[in-house]
Amino acid sequence: MIAFNFNIIFTDESLLQDDDYDSQLETIKVTKATENTLQSQFVVNSGWIDMSGRKAMYLAKTEFALSVAPGSQWALEIDDVLILFWSIDHSIMYYQPLAQFTPERLRFWVCHTVLPLKFALEKRYEMLHVGAVEVADRPIFFSAESFGGKSTLTDYFIQQGHALYSDDSLAIYAEDNTFYAVASYPFHRPYREPEVLGYQVDNVARQAKPLYAGYVLEKGAVDASINIEELKGIEKYKAFHFSGFIDLDFFKAQHFLLRCALAEAVPMYKVTIPWSLERLPEVYSHIVVHSTVPR
CATH class of the missing domain: 3.40.50.300 (P-loop containing nucleotide triphosphate hydrolases)
Structure with missing residues (x-):
């Protein structure tokens, strides 16, 4: 899938793979985490907030205002659905499925919420x-x-x-x-x-x-x-x-x-x-x- 002028590839979800790919564009891979990244590793969180019909929470490894440097790590937890992890300026995002996970929900949260936030944090785009x-x-x-x-x-x-x-x-x-x-x-x-x-x-x-x-x-x-x-x-x-x-x-x-x-x-x-x-x-x-x- 092409989104925000990037190739977005869901490497572990066959239902989300398609042929829309442009070799001239940068690629972001969305990959299942191989080991649990525990919430306790993140030192700050937004607390639970209402978002798209769910409770969700932003997390970061340091204070939010300081978390925009290259390599800074972020996460978004969607209650009982999944946790998405990414680093600023990195081309791989990881996800941890939870009880109500589906591939379609993964695609929704990546495209609708996390990619816009990631690009804004990296100052690639404003939204x-x-x-x-x-x-x-x-x-x-x-x-x-x-x-x-x-x-x-x-x-x-x-x-x-x-x-x-x-x-x-x-x-x-x-x-x-x-x-x-x-x-x-x-x-x-x-x-x-x-x-x-x-x-x-x-x-x-x-x-x-x-x-x-x-x-x-x-x-x-x-x-x-x-x-x-x-x-x-x-x-x-x-x-x-x-x-x-x-x-x-x-x-x-x-x-x-x-x-x-x-x-x-x-x-x-x-x-x-x-x-x-x-x-x-x-x-x-x-x-x-x-x-x-x-x-």
């Missing part, structure tokens, strides 16, 4: 909690509150033939004051089932491209007019702020600077969405036209 697709060869993204229509709209764009960039974790990086979007994993879950990546998407963007625009979705009445207005100033910054993916304390200063830079570089618009599936084609048409008109 935005958004859906993203390609329109006229340019990536755009959708941001919304929980159950605010982001996944439904992303799914509709996919069904109309637009390439997928992100189900909900968009990788970005900056180069020469331009932010580039990188496609995440090739799955989409329109109904947000816990621990499920959803259906496999064949049309996935393969090339990093400049991030063109963002759209904040705002619920409207069933008969509301579809309105698109550009966000400015503090409202624009707040839109990027609430699109963050990883919320660990020691990332806060880094994320503040990132969001300020994004607000300077990337246009952001608010879209009033009539809360009716019957009007989804209208919403789609408005956004497509808006995102293809030269600025």
Whole structure:
């Protein structure tokens, strides 16, 4: 599987192996641990937190804020499912199956949670909690509150033939004051089932491209007019702020600077969405036209 512009190989899980491989990309192997790595080896933990329908816990070998140096070791324990272990800048991740382990749950937690965290810790990418697709060869993204229509709209764009960039974790990086979007994993879950990546998407963007625009979705009445207005100033910054993916304390200063830079570089618009599936084609048409008109 290709995800985040890496080959991801689940070496011990035949159900997760496929032919999607690019010899030009770096490879990360996900391998079953040969011996138990006990929780007591980790000196700090986040305590149990709610995550994707489970209790989960981050662990590290030293204080979280100091755990970003090359070779630093991290783990994520998902209660009664598995424990994932990895080192910063290393190309192998290990997992320890627990009672409710399945290969599909392994793939979910690796792709949905651990890879975004690993790349953020390594400062390869920053992550935005958004859906993203390609329109006229340019990536755009959708941001919304929980159950605010982001996944439904992303799914509709996919069904109309637009390439997928992100189900909900968009990788970005900056180069020469331009932010580039990188496609995440090739799955989409329109109904947000816990621990499920959803259906496999064949049309996935393969090339990093400049991030063109963002759209904040705002619920409207069933008969509301579809309105698109550009966000400015503090409202624009707040839109990027609430699109963050990883919320660990020691990332806060880094994320503040990132969001300020994004607000300077990337246009952001608010879209009033009539809360009716019957009007989804209208919403789609408005956004497509808006995102293809030269600025």
